[in-house]
Amino acid sequence: MKARVTVTLKNGILDPQGKAIEGALKSLGVDGIASVRQGKVFDIELAGATDKAAAEAALKDAADKLLANTVIENYAIEVKG
Amino acid sequence: MKARVTVTLKNGILDPQGKAIEGALKSLGVDGIASVRQGKVFDIELAGATDKAAAEAALKDAADKLLANTVIENYAIEVKG
Numbered sequence: 470m471k472a473r474v475t476v477t478l479k480n481g482i483l484d485p486q487g488k489a490i491e492g493a494l495k496s497l498g499v500d501g502i503a504s505v506r507q508g509k510v511f512d513i514e515l516a517g518a519t520d521k522a523a524a525e526a527a528l529k530d531a532a533d534k535l536l537a538n539t540v541i542e543n544y545a546i547e548v549k550g
Numbered sequence: 551m552k553a554r555v556t557v558t559l560k561n562g563i564l565d566p567q568g569k570a571i572e573g574a575l576k577s578l579g580v581d582g583i584a585s586v587r588q589g590k591v592f593d594i595e596l597a598g599a600t601d602k603a604a605a606e607a608a609l610k611d612a613a614d615k616l617l618a619n620t621v622i623e624n625y626a627i628e629v630k631g
Contacts, residue, residue, distance in 0.1 A: 503597035516584035
């Protein structure tokens with residue numbers, strides 16, 4: 470079973486990396502970019518998980534324990550059947 | 551107009567960071583994780599873009615020029631209305 474966990478900064482948290490990318494895109498002449506915020510994505514393969522609820526529980530555990538810093542980040546879990 | 555660009559490593563490209571996360575999850579006792587691969591996500595706000603095709607063209611340009619290393623990475627563009 471495959472899944473994707475997407476971790477993004479919460480609203481209001483400064484993102485200097487995103488700001489740098491935004492500046493770089495402007496100086497490269499890419500038009501129309503108003504703002505950029507960077508996040509992380511984890512493509513996870515689950516072994517032996519047969520039902521979606523169990524998979525989601527394991528991924529929530531993983532995200533809370535390691536993948537995301539829940540003080541400043543949000544995460545979204547997407548299990549792909 | 552909002553958009554998301556997701557950059558992931560191509561198949562066959564080694565991902566030591568993902569391997570480290572996999573090991574860490576195992577030692578934290580999170581069960582059922584077979585493999586982890588890490589990627590990046592960019593949440594981009596487009597200024598003044600009115601049609602989807604123009605937005606996609608600008609994002610493709612941004613991904614090719616800066617966001618992804620197309621030798622070892624794939625990217626996916628998703629424009630949100």
